[in-house]
Amino acid sequence: MPGEVRKFDVIVLGAGATGLMCASVAGQRGRRVLLLEHNALPGRKILISGGGRCNFTNIRCTPANFISENPHFAKSALALYQPQHFLELVERYGICWHEKTLGQLFCDHSARQIVDMLLAECERGHVDIRMNARGVAVEGDSGGFRVSCSAGEFASGALVVATGGLSIPKMGATGLAYDVARQFGLKVISPRPALVPLLLSGTERNWTKLAGVSADVIAQANRGPTFREKLLVTHRGLSGPAVLQVSSYWRPGEVIQVDFAPDMNGRSSLLGSMLEHGARRDEVAFKQALREVLPQRLAAQLAEVGAPEGWSNAALEAAEGQVRRWEFRPSGTEGFEKAEVTAGGVDTAGLNSKTMEARAVPGLYFAGEGVDVTGHLGGFNFQWAWASAVAAARSF
Structure with missing residues (x-):
């Protein structure tokens, strides 16, 4: 009826x-x-x-x-x-x-x-x-x-x-x-x-030239826990399980922090070999040290944008600290269209x-x-x- x-x-x-x-x-x-x-x-x-x-x-x-x-x-x-x-x-x-x-x-x-x-x-x-x-x-x-x-x-x-x-x-x-x-x-x-890829803009946009590169990292947003999983660079920014996880905690204007070298193949220091007496200290040695732990394209990028200011012990230690605590400031997310x-x-x-x-x-x-x-x-x-x-x- x-x-x-x-x-x-x-x-x-x-x-x-x-x-x-x-x-x-x-x-x-x-x-x-x-x-x-x-x-x-x-x-x-x-x-x-x-x-x-x-x-x-x-x-x-x-x-x-x-x-x-x-x-x-x-x-x-x-x-x-x-x-x-x-x-x-x-x-x-x-x-x-x-x-x-x-x-x-x-x-x-x-x-x-x-x-x-x-x-x-x-x-x-x-x-x-x-x-x-x-x-x-x-x-x-x-x-x-x-x-x-x-x-x-x-x-x-x-x-x-x-x-x-x-x-x-x-x-x-x-x-x-x-x-x-x-x-x-x-x-x-x-x-x-949430659980969404993050976008990069400005000078950080140059990271997108590594689209397709992935690496095992430890990632963290300002207010969240750490996640050890894969990071993937995309044509628009960052993705992969580690980034998706931290995206749920991230808020606009904040940074995310990435440790690019959580596993250093038994080493106690990423750049320890460069700190030894008589060791070579220049861009080539820096890039080589990174390549021994990281994917080559990622190592080349970090060597380019994270090179030490000078080659003193303090400068090398600061450069290693930056690689282990790299900060990105995403400009946004991929939105609800890509959010899980x-x-x-x-x-x-x-x-x-x-x-x-x-x-x-x-x-x-x-x-x-x-x-x-x-x-x-x-x-x-x-x-x-x-x-x-x-x-x-x-x-x-």
């Missing part, structure tokens, strides 16, 4: 990692669940993750791997649903997996297996999934919530907003989570690109950490990337998706 409002126990907005997980768990708990997605296909970001193999969790996951205005907020959900729990689900479906470096778990074959698994879990829970549900509008009333969209009009006592953040708009990313939060009086921490995730989001001060429910709006839940909890690179954001989804689903 035209204008008929269909009623459910729970409406979940967004059929990404968080939404699929939340809907499946709630459905299997006996709730009548509607899952609305504005894209034509579910799990689009899952499919492109991990080079198409989905880095679905990290076995070393701890609350320290997440960024938030409240660093304690994620603890409850992460304790409730741990990497081993999701791994058990993966193995139940016979999905082969492998561990890469630093605890990262990937599918052996395809990320499609994770999407198919989540859809099968939704089917087990008799979840009603509606794709191409565009123009979503939410209203609150005394009985809960009413959602209208191109798929129809629906009502429920609980509403879970799992629509993600602003990263990768070509995959359908929108700011709906923030709009709904503000509509119901919740504060939103300004969203910003969105930092910031719905302020956790307005949410219950055990249930993801809005403190001032009973029945309204926010989970996943749209919340101000952002993981490091390496499967942590998927683990937050699973954990926050389960925390919400088990509370109604």
